Amino acid sequence: MKLTITVASCVKTLIFISLIFTQFYCKAQSTPLLNGFAHNDYRHKHPLFDALDNGFTNIEADIFLKNNKLIVAHVFPYFKGKRTLENLYFKPLSERIAQNNGKVYENYNKPVILMIDVKTNANDTYEALKPLLEKYSSILTHLEDGKIVNGAVTVVLSGHKPYDMIGNEQSRLAFIDEDLRKVSRDTTMTNMFTMASCKYSRMLKWDGKGSFPEAERNRLCAFVSIAHRMGEKVRLWASPERKAVWDELLKCGVDLINTDRLVTLRQYLNSNTVTLAKVD
Numbered sequence: 066m067k068l069t070i071t072v073a074s075c076v077k078t079l080i081f082i083s084l085i086f087t088q089f090y091c092k093a094q095s096t097p098l099l100n101g102f103a104h105n106d107y108r109h110k111h112p113l114f115d116a117l118d119n120g121f122t123n124i125e126a127d128i129f130l131k132n133n134k135l136i137v138a139h140v141f142p143y144f145k146g147k148r149t150l151e152n153l154y155f156k157p158l159s160e161r162i163a164q165n166n167g168k169v170y171e172n173y174n175k176p177v178i179l180m181i182d183v184k185t186n187a188n189d190t191y192e193a194l195k196p197l198l199e200k201y202s203s204i205l206t207h208l209e210d211g212k213i214v215n216g217a218v219t220v221v222l223s224g225h226k227p228y229d230m231i232g233n234e235q236s237r238l239a240f241i242d243e244d245l246r247k248v249s250r251d252t253t254m255t256n257m258f259t260m261a262s263c264k265y266s267r268m269l270k271w272d273g274k275g276s277f278p279e280a281e282r283n284r285l286c287a288f289v290s291i292a293h294r295m296g297e298k299v300r301l302w303a304s305p306e307r308k309a310v311w312d313e314l315l316k317c318g319v320d321l322i323n324t325d326r327l328v329t330l331r332q333y334l335n336s337n338t339v340t341l342a343k344v345d
Contacts, residue, residue, distance in 0.1 A: 096120045097172070097173040098119070098120040098122060098334050099122060100315065100320060100334055101120065101121045101122065101321070101327075101330055101331065101334055102121070102123040102321040102322060102324065103115075103119075103123065103124045103324070104323045104324055105325055106121075106125055107126045107127065107138070107139075107148075107153060113153060115327055116327060117161070117169070119327045119331045120331060122170075122173065123177070123178040124154075124177070124180065125181075125182060125223075126153065126179070126180070126181055127184055128150050128183060128184060128190065129185050130185040130186070133193060135150040135151070136149060136150075137153050137154070150181070151197055155200075158179070158201075158217075158218055159201055162217045176216060176217060178218075178221055179220050179221070180221045180242060181220060181221070182223045183226065183227075184225065186225065187226055188227050188229075190225065190227075191230055191231075199238070202238055204216050204217045205218055205220060206220070206238075206240075207236065207237065208234070208236060210235060210236065213256055220238060221240050221241065221242050222239055222240070222242065228257075231257055240260075241257050241258050242258070242259075242262050243260065243292075244263055245263040245299060246263055246267065246268070246288070248261050248288060248295055248297065258297050259297060259298065260297055260300060260321075261288075261297040261298070262299070262301065262302060263302075265303050265304035265305070268284070268301060269281050271313075272305050273309040273310040274309075277313045282317060285319070286317045289318040290318070293318065299319045299321065300319070301314065301323060302323045304322075304323055306324060306325075306329070308333060311339075312339045315340070315341055316339060319341075320341070
């Protein structure tokens, strides 16, 4: 009798602990980070899932074209044939979307950005990518007859970019990450760019210590303003991972804070009192 009561008590305790953990886990998942960008996501312990568990709505993967396969890797993938773009990203995203009534997050109605950083020849890699995009077209944002139709996921190409191929397509399933420093020159390329990025050090020299130089603030805000008028989100990559820097980027209207430290940025954004600056 005592053994029965003890076992029953242990089971109840385990169920109670499980419920608490489940509620915490769901709560962590239920807050999508509008301003978070998971840089080099594939280098985390659990690619894609670590980013999603922390609420990231912008996720990056580097790819190489090797033996007609799209391999996810940071350097040339000599021994990583199983780490394909489909296996690590498209397939699990499709399964998750099917479970969440057509959305990546149940309480988030906008597309999640999957940035694909192309490391091999732009045109060859894009040609190999297109059949994969077609296979998962039901979940992807697409351009149809010059009009953007949002899906659960928007694919944005960075790195080696197939400008001419993308520009000549009237209907397609991918867009391009523009160089932030060139936004004022690309006004004729409508519906090609959805994001504008550049390396932090090519735009700013401030390391987050001391006050933010006024000249640098004005320069950044000017570029952000132009990008926003073009309908593009702004991101600076390889920025110092400091709260002071993140504060100033948000104040200037930078949409996406780039990070490798997922938990740190999630905690910062969820407790953040800085709001995006209003830009023209």
